[in-house]
Amino acid sequence: MASTTRYCPSCLSHTSPNTLLRRAQGPTPFINQQIRTAAQSQNAQKYKRKDQPASQKRKKQRTTFLEPDMREAIQFPLVDAMRYLRAAEVGRPPTSSKYEIHLRLKTLKNGPVVRNRMRLPHPVKTDLRICVIAPPDSAAAKAATAAGASIVGEESVFDAVKEGRIDFDRCICHQDSLPKLAKAGVARILGPRQLMPSAKTGTVVKDVGASVREMVGASEYRERLGVVRMAIGQLGFTPEEVQRNIRAFIEGIKRDIAGLSDRISKDIHEVVLSSTNGPGLSLNGEMRGAASVPTRDVSTV
Structure with missing residues (x-):
């Protein structure tokens, strides 16, 4: 629809073309922006998100x-x-x-x-089954057997563990057998059962006989x-x-x-x-x- 605004001929001579164009187009862009901002503010107030209750707020650990x-x-x-x-x-x-x-x-x-x-x-418990990893024919193996160890050996112990036959409650390793124990690949089996010997827990020892005697009943x-x-x-x-x-x-x-x-x-x-x-x-x-x-x-x- 054509604009119905009428201008005086004498006024048109003193008015620039840009001013006439803005008047013909309606409100300025600044006014349009103010109108949009006001509408958005009213909309935001209408749909304002409520604060989370105190029970749902993240607490300090x-x-x-x-x-x-x-x-x-x-x-x-x-x-x-x-x-x-x-x-x-x-x-x-x-x-x-x-x-x-x-x-x-x-x-x-x-x-x-x-x-x-x-x-x-x-x-409390004196019937512990203790396994000693040591060379079968060594003096350490004989001392462990005399102290009350139920299982003594190296390769035989590793094979039994891999087959799932864990017939002992504690496991001790002689220092000389520690490299073979590391290469045997039984850590993933004994570790979750807390039976894997380690120096940190005091189960990798030099005197296995004394350790077995101390462990019986411990x-x-x-x-x-x-x-x-x-x-x-x-x-x-x-x-x-x-x-x-x-x-x-x-x-x-x-x-x-x-x-x-x-x-x-x-x-x-x-x-x-x-x-x-x-x-x-x-x-x-x-x-x-x-x-x-x-x-x-x-x-x-």
């Missing part, structure tokens, strides 16, 4: 594991904890259930872990997610025997912590006693309470 407040925890003397755990094991064979200790540590998530092996004053432990767990006694142990084992275990953990770097902060936060099929009960460090039963009542199977 913790650098340490959770540490429960022990002032609010229900804790038990050792005799009472053993009494309740024995009640949870009623009807099960005594040899199939054991007491277990759990040490919760104050530690960093990405810090070094505690890992070692210990022989308790009252061993238990291994490793910190996982800030907690160290290990079997601490059989169901028929007396409270005195369990107490001695717990003290020895805690002292061993403290020595392991002291052996770490001084810049690493790690300490024991809580001691929990459980059984194979029972709950975990936090210990208060006492042997008996005011209402505890006599120790002889929890000393028989």
Whole structure:
């Protein structure tokens, strides 16, 4: 449609052609831009995205594991904890259930872990099958056999492992047999089972006889997610025997912590006693309470 705007002839003589063209085209581009911006602002206000609730906002990651407040925890003397755990094991064979200790540590998530092996004053398991990798006719092999090793050899052990016949619970390697062990290709089989000998875990030794004697009745432990767990006694142990084992275990953990770097902060936060099929009960460090039963009542199977 043609424009209906009319201009005076005298005004046209004083008006430039560009001005006439802009008047004919309508509003200037600047005004058009202002109109579009206002429309977009109204549209944005209409469909403005709501803020995420506080529960969905990304929280800062913790650098340490959770540490429960022990002032609010229900804790038990050792005799009472053993009494309740024995009640949870009623009807099960005594040899199939054991007491277990759990040490919760104050530690960093990405810090070094505690890992070692210990022989308790009252061993929990004395029927360990120990394998020694050493030349069959060497003096080390004879010493290992005399100390109680169930399997001794090199190539025969490697072939059995590759075939899936792992008839041992611990594995020790003599220093002279370490190159053959590395070339045997059994690390991918023994490694996931935590049976691969290494100098870091103290299972690559020179005196295999002494290591076997030390390992018989010893238990291994490793910190996982800030907690160290290990079997601490059989169901028929007396409270005195369990107490001695717990003290020895805690002292061993403290020595392991002291052996770490001084810049690493790690300490024991809580001691929990459980059984194979029972709950975990936090210990208060006492042997008996005011209402505890006599120790002889929890000393028989």
